[in-house]
Amino acid sequence: MLSVDALTFPAFFSTSTLLNTLALSILVFVLYTIKFYVSYFNRDNALPGPLPLPIVGNLLQYAMYGDMVVWAHTLRKKYGDMWELYMGSERHVWLSRADLVDKLFSSSTKSNYKHRTNWKRALAEIKMLDHGVVLNRDLDLWAFNRRMMRLVMTSKEFNNYVIKTVPKMINEMETYWTKLRCIEDARQNDLKDNTNKHATVSNDKIINISDWFHALTLDDILYLSTSRSGCALASLLLSHSPNSEIPYSPETMNYAKEFRDRWTTFMETLRTAIFMPDFIRLGTPNGLMKRRKYLKNFHCLTNNLSTIIRETRAEVENGVNDSKNNCDILRLLLVANTHRGPTVKRGSDEIDMPMSDDEVRGVLLETWVGAVETSASLMCYVVYLVCRNPEVKEKIREEVDPLFKDNPNGILQLDDVNKKLDYLEAVIKEASRLYPPSPINQRVATQDDEIGGYKWKAGTQFILDVYGIQNHRAHWSNPEEFKPERFLSKDIVPYSIQTFGGGLRLCPGKQYAMLFSKIVLASLYNRYDIELANENEKPKTAYKLTLYCDRLRVKLKKRSE
């Protein structure tokens, strides 16, 4: 007969079994820890770096520090130009001096560093490893998508579309600033008080220019890629002044908001996929809940995008909105390899098939991943550094003002932006040296190789410490100083500036990003005096795959004639 105890507590949960299980778990953990540290202390090429913990590696230290860029800065100071970290169980070799990345930036088609990352389940789930460009591990498809993207973004049609479109968006932003009354008229100020030109402006005139630049960049890239409105600027206006009039219908606003929300969640998904190890993502209730939410969002976002692509393909095939007027990225991608557009080879294939909807979707999504946070944050850093260096602002104006003279609609010529704004370009490059929008880059060795005097196995993950390299004393004199003139000279150490990366995976949006930033900054410096709301306040930054500028509070004053 069964005892009452046995009925109440099944054998599995009996105290002694529980104790046995606990003891066994402790034993397994102790053995695992011993094995972990034995192999850690006997690893090949033991580089300096913080001591990792079993399973989590250095993730806990990272979590305690909070910001990868700041943490890396302290580690680099302590460990030198070549050091290591463990993200979970994956070993990362950090390279913090320009000459160390030489091979990683090889432009040879035989390069050993065509891959950015190793295979990761979280990235595979959101189709980043076999679609698009940024993390695509299918090298034939990556090369084809990349060629397509570059072809489109460097085409004359697209660049002319940019030149026409960006000023309209800037005007929209300025109209909203006027509605919010956040532009001060410097002329009135001068009349009121000639002795106090820097009188404090009331708080309601202070704007967080980071919000506006992010909205502008998002609207801009959505329009340039699909000829559809993102309404991010209008939505920002409404968040400050809910009753303001805007030029969009409620339906357009709602559709755009849903799209932007999905996009924001997608960026969160990507960050989590890169930083959160699978034992948390798949092994904890919170991780699993987030994963479900992210995957649902990803499917909705791709469905929305597929609809846009299908509709546009039908328009292109029926000759509606002919591509002479709308030269957006989507249309240009769709016509390539058809009788309407140029031919782009697919690897060694005989037939140059047009892109499928699925392929276009991957490229479009990554255009937004690449473009928004990087360009918006970079413009914030320019504004901040120029505010701190008023002599630079004067030099920018010497270059910019003549281009707007007798040019009432504010539309610049493509040739002028490309050829007559060298100083502004140097300012942007110098800002990106001090505040690199992509402060960390990655490559994986496909075969065994030698880097920094050590032999590494295929699969080794290298981290390019862009921030460290761009501020390294071996490459830059007084690296902490903001001196745009550095970029007017040709005397720059190879790979010491990596704003857009290098080698075979160099950023395909580089030319567009420069064009866009130059148009926006030239227009603003021509029309406004931008001052920091508080002279001692630095931009608030956070590392979110990009060096994201979260807050930069400024005052805008209309320039006196």
Ligand code: HEM
């Ligand atoms: C200021 C703006 C931008 C910065 C600082 C920036 C920076 C970078 C960097 C550092 C890389 C890695 C390059 C490498 O691994 O060598 C990269 C790659 C990439 N960027 Fe950009 N980017 C910017 C704008 C854009 C724009 C506007 C687009 C698209 C419209 C774009 C699309 C991409 C893509 C698709 C890749 C992956 C390339 C590959 O792996 O083959 N980026 N970007």
